[in-house]
Amino acid sequence: MAAQHIVLYGKGGVGTSTTAANISAALAELGFRVVQIGFDARHDSTRTLRGDVRVKTILDLLSSKRPLAVEDVAVTGFKGVLCVEAGMPDPHVGCSGHRFKAVISRLGEPSFLESYRPDFVLYDVSAEAVCGGITAPLLNGIAERVYVVSSSDFMSIFAANNILRTIQKHGDGGRLTFGGILANGLAAPFMESIIADFAAKTGVTDVRYIPRSLVVMQCELYGRTVIDAAPLSNHAYLYRRLARHIAEHEAVGLPHSLSREEMTNWARGWGDRIVELETGVISNGEGI
Numbered sequence: 001m002a003a004q005h006i007v008l009y010g011k012g013g014v015g016t017s018t019t020a021a022n023i024s025a026a027l028a029e030l031g032f033r034v035v036q037i038g039f040d041a042r043h044d045s046t047r048t049l050r051g052d053v054r055v056k057t058i059l060d061l062l063s064s065k066r067p068l069a070v071e072d073v074a075v076t077g078f079k080g081v082l083c084v085e086a087g088m089p090d091p092h093v094g095c096s097g098h099r100f101k102a103v104i105s106r107l108g109e110p111s112f113l114e115s116y117r118p119d120f121v122l123y124d125v126s127a128e129a130v131c132g133g134i135t136a137p138l139l140n141g142i143a144e145r146v147y148v149v150s151s152s153d154f155m156s157i158f159a160a161n162n163i164l165r166t167i168q169k170h171g172d173g174g175r176l177t178f179g180g181i182l183a184n185g186l187a188a189p190f191m192e193s194i195i196a197d198f199a200a201k202t203g204v205t206d207v208r209y210i211p212r213s214l215v216v217m218q219c220e221l222y223g224r225t226v227i228d229a230a231p232l233s234n235h236a237y238l239y240r241r242l243a244r245h246i247a248e249h250e251a252v253g254l255p256h257s258l259s260r261e262e263m264t265n266w267a268r269g270w271g272d273r274i275v276e277l278e279t280g281v282i283s284n285g286e287g288i
Contacts, residue, residue, distance in 0.1 A: 003035075003113070005142050006179070006246065007123040010149030011159035015184040017045045018220060019149050019210065020124040022235075024049060025227035026243030028079035032119040035074075036081060037107065041088035045124040048225045049077035057087025058103050070112055078228050082116055107142060120247075127159040145249065147179040152191035154267050157198055164202055165257035178254050179246065180206030187212040190277065194270055201266060203255045208242055210235075 008023075010016030017038065024036045038045020043057055055075045061068050070084070077083045086103050107113075113121065123143065146167050150160040160181065167178060181204050183195040192209055199207045219229040226235045258266065 003118045003121050005121045005123070005144050007125055007143045007146045008149055008182070009125050009127055009146065009163045010182075010184075011127045011156045014149055014151045014156050015210075015216075016126065016149040017124050018048070018216060019182055019184055020122050021046065021048045022225045022227055022239040023243050023246060024081050024120075024122055025078050025225040026240045027120055027247065028081045029227060029240070030243060030247065032247065033117060034081045035084060035113060035116065035118045035121045037084040037086055037121065037123050039086045039088060039123065039125045041126075043085040043087060045085060046075070046077060046081075046083035048220060048223055048228075049081050050075045050083045051077070051223055053077075055083060055085050057085045058107075059087030062103060070116065074116075078225060082113075082118070127163055143176060145177045145179045147182055147246075149182045149184055150195065151185045152183065152194045157194075158263060160198070161202070161257050161263055164204075164255050168254060168257055176254070178204070178252055179249060180204060180208060180252070182208050182210060182242070184210045185212045186210070190274075197270070198266070201258060201262075203253070205252050208245065210238060210242075 008016055008020045010019075017040065020036060020038075024034045028034045036046050036049065043055070046055065053075050056073055058068065058073050061072055070082070073084050075083045086107075146163075148160045148163050150156045167176070170176065181195065181199055183192065186192055186195070186209060195207060195209070199205075213233075213235050215230050215233045215235050216226055219226045222229055226233060227239060230236055
């Protein structure tokens with residue numbers, strides 16, 4: 001089959017790279033040929049797939065002005081996953097959009113990954129990296145499906161809302177589909193309700209929940225995916241179910257973002273509910 005190009009967007013710190021790497025590992029375990037490409041200033045999107053093996057970034061090698069082949073920037077990781085780091089400019093330099101257009105242009109050339117013949121190409125993109133040089137060519141020219149990774153905290157959901165706005169802007173051409181929200185690191189039942197309510201408000205019809213787990217943390221400390229280091233754990237089976245869901249995906253409609261005022265009102269409403277949960281007193285003064 002032709003390669004499916006899938007983007008995972010998420011605010012830094014919500015576990016986008018962890019989620020992407022475990023999905024890649026699970027897809028590879030299912031027998032698919034997988035490439036994971038990280039857009040991250042730390043160049044560690046694929047760390048748990050490739051261990052301590054260092055990888056050169058596309059951005060650095062493009063600066064050398066010599067022809068670039070996938071073998072120059074790729075490391076083979078767990079179950080044959082091809083690990084690539086696009087690289088990010090120094091935060092003090094700014095967006096460097098023109099440099100990223102060159103990176104995306106190279107990734108978009110059929111010959112770049114042709115020799116590997118991937119079934120899935122996963123792009124792990126930090127929300128902080130969403131600038132014109134990355135977003136427009138990636139969403140307009142390469143990506144076929146987008147997932148948003150989010151926790152239940154407000155800043156993460158605020159970033160998710162901004163990503164939905166970006167998808168809405170670049171997804172009108174018909175090629176781009178939305179996969180859903182991957183709610184990661186949830187530690188309490190009401191956190192699922194927060195994500196579910198945000199999804200309902202924005203027209204998101206598919207939400208997958210990944211609870212917080214010490215197993216995930218432990219595996220990351222060892223520099224390995226859950227699929228690799230804890231293959232019989234509950235989370236390993238969760239990631240496998242998620243990978244199968246992604247492999248069997250059916251297109252859903254594009255969501256819509258909330259305005260700033262709508263986001264503010266929505267957040268305040270949930271703030272009131274959490275106060276009620278904490279105090280046991282609802283807004284009209286009655287005890288719960």
